[in-house]
Amino acid sequence: xxxxxxxxxxxxxxxxxxxxxxxxxxxxxxxxxxxxxxxxxxxxxxxxxxxxxxxxxxxxxxxxxxxxxxxxxxxxxxxxxxxxxxxxxxxxxxxxxxxxxxxxxxxxxxxxxxxxxxxxxxxxxxxxxxxxxxxxxxxxxxxxxxxxxxxxxxxxxxxxxxxxxxxxxxxxxxxxxxxxxxxxxxxxxxxxxxxxxxxxxxxxxxxxxxxxxxxxxxxxxxxxxxxxxxxxxxxxxxxxxxxxxxxxxxxxxxxxxxxxxxxxxxxxxxxxxx
Amino acid sequence: xxxxxxxxxxxxxxxxxxxxxxxxxxxxxxxxxxxxxxxxxxxxxxxxxxxxxxxxxxxxxxxxxxxxxxxxxxxxxxxxxxxxxxxxxxxxxxxxxxxxxxxxxxxxxxxxxxxxxxxxxxxxxxxxxxxxxxxxxxxxxxxxxxxxxxxxxxxxxxxxxxxxxxxxxxxxxxxxxxxxxxxxxxxxxxxxxxxxxxxxxxxxxxxxxxxxxxxxxxxxxxxxxxxxxxxxxxxxxxxxxxxxxxxxxxxxxxxxxxxxxxxxxxxxxxxxxxxxxxxxxxxxxxxxxxxxxxxxxxxxxxxxxxxxxxxxx
Numbered sequence: 001x002x003x004x005x006x007x008x009x010x011x012x013x014x015x016x017x018x019x020x021x022x023x024x025x026x027x028x029x030x031x032x033x034x035x036x037x038x039x040x041x042x043x044x045x046x047x048x049x050x051x052x053x054x055x056x057x058x059x060x061x062x063x064x065x066x067x068x069x070x071x072x073x074x075x076x077x078x079x080x081x082x083x084x085x086x087x088x089x090x091x092x093x094x095x096x097x098x099x100x101x102x103x104x105x106x107x108x109x110x111x112x113x114x115x116x117x118x119x120x121x122x123x124x125x126x127x128x129x130x131x132x133x134x135x136x137x138x139x140x141x142x143x144x145x146x147x148x149x150x151x152x153x154x155x156x157x158x159x160x161x162x163x164x165x166x167x168x169x170x171x172x173x174x175x176x177x178x179x180x181x182x183x184x185x186x187x188x189x190x191x192x193x194x195x196x197x198x199x200x201x202x203x204x205x206x207x208x209x210x211x212x213x214x215x216x217x218x219x220x221x222x223x224x225x226x227x228x229x230x231x232x233x234x235x236x237x238x239x240x241x242x243x244x245x246x247x248x249x250x251x252x253x254x255x256x257x258x259x260x261x262x263x264x265x266x267x268x269x270x271x272x273x274x
Numbered sequence: 275x276x277x278x279x280x281x282x283x284x285x286x287x288x289x290x291x292x293x294x295x296x297x298x299x300x301x302x303x304x305x306x307x308x309x310x311x312x313x314x315x316x317x318x319x320x321x322x323x324x325x326x327x328x329x330x331x332x333x334x335x336x337x338x339x340x341x342x343x344x345x346x347x348x349x350x351x352x353x354x355x356x357x358x359x360x361x362x363x364x365x366x367x368x369x370x371x372x373x374x375x376x377x378x379x380x381x382x383x384x385x386x387x388x389x390x391x392x393x394x395x396x397x398x399x400x401x402x403x404x405x406x407x408x409x410x411x412x413x414x415x416x417x418x419x420x421x422x423x424x425x426x427x428x429x430x431x432x433x434x435x436x437x438x439x440x441x442x443x444x445x446x447x448x449x450x451x452x453x454x455x456x457x458x459x460x461x462x463x464x465x466x467x468x469x470x471x472x473x474x475x476x477x478x479x480x481x482x483x484x485x486x487x488x489x490x491x492x493x494x495x496x497x498x499x500x501x502x503x504x505x506x507x508x509x510x511x512x513x514x515x516x517x518x519x520x521x522x523x524x525x526x527x528x529x530x531x532x533x534x535x536x537x538x539x540x541x542x543x544x545x546x547x548x549x550x551x552x553x554x555x556x557x558x559x560x561x562x563x564x565x566x567x568x569x570x571x572x573x574x575x576x577x578x579x580x581x582x583x584x585x586x587x
Contacts, residue, residue, distance in 0.1 A: 111287065115291035115295060116295065118288050118292055118563060118566070119292065120521065120522075120563065120566055121525065122525050123525065123543075126544070126547060127296070127299055128299065129547070130547040130550075131300060203414065207414075214418050214529070214532070215529065215532055216544075217544070227416070230416070233422075234422055237422060237425060237426050238426070241426055244423075244426070247419075248416070248419040251414075252411070252414050252416070253414075255413075255415075256410055256411060259410050259413055
């Protein structure tokens, strides 16, 4: 049983990292080079199947799908990073204050977080996008706001537990400022579950961005988005099935990479969770 | 009883904050909703008349209480685009979304529970790795893409399935099934891939307990142990999971209705965002969120009835 867990952990870590590093490299390269111009249209070359020139085929405007997948990694990582940053910064701040200060502040903060979590995620996202408008930054902000409550809950439970520990009591006794106690003393000790949650949030954010873009309410042109590529490919499902494979597989692998990584991190940081 | 009252209070407080957030978010909107409704040609008098008529000249808190009072009495306001009560529009679309959600739930229950039992009986290294991989892929695959794949492989090859649109049950049961089955599978497959492991874990937890060892030592067949004792005791955690699934299925219908062009509530929501029909958006958001919170509330109550220990916590 032990060796099995060891293997499963390593499999998650190895495959997860392999997937994410590949996408990261693809993104870095895409800043300088793509095999074809991602926006150049060539109607004579439209909806070609995969071939030596266009590895993943071409879309309805004759654009190279592989190049567009490469460019799409930029959008995916941008949305993921901004979303997770907003979620972790504000989630930790809110959860940390609620847990450390306690009392009515805790009660008010957490009731609001509960109410935010009562909305189905996609409903909240659609409502925010309806108000703020779509586009890559607005989408990320909306998804970031949605990520806050679950991170706040995790942070709160850590702070509640640690504020009673002796190292915190002694720090208080010698007059360390509350803010410093919270973020210099407690935070590093409660960061493991937050790191795991951040890694999961990356995957969740990328899935949500793809869904919003599929609905036509997420990332707007000219920013390339795998979700919107899928939407566009739906009209050509029968005549050009390869068009739908590439972005679908890209999203699935990217999200899978983050989920596997988060599983591996959880096992490494907290072996008891098994 | 005290437990149930506490849950009811929590439910009311949650819905009050939810309604407040939903109201507040739409106050951030730039521009004057009245001018948007009337267009650029309207004169000052028309604008002010309509503003009074809709109560938008009142202070915000009065507007909120008016709106919230409407919610409680079932009046969700009026759609700008259709000039119809939001409630009527919702009622029109409701049968589609409910059919989809119910068929999806049935598929998940029919497949996930037997699968969980099957897997719990065969616990070994290989199967653990295989099943946890299935779960991870099930979580990672975008539901709308899965829907497109089902259209590509099933919808286009078997004429039984319709890949777009809805057929009412009263018109043709086969037609309705053909229209609902693929979207239902689209939501159900990832749910099954994730949730059968919860069923498995709930059963394995029971199998470890002393009473199972005792009844086994009495020489009772393994089948009897599983179906008469273990399964019954695992139903409590399994029930909670299905409360969760219901909420996720309702959320899942929104996107999947788009993939299969089903005229349900989700599709109404997406188009009303496109038309900036905000009273309708607000109404749908409140309605769906209410449904989800209410289902969770019911599951909590049922849970405490089945397992009285919960009430003491």
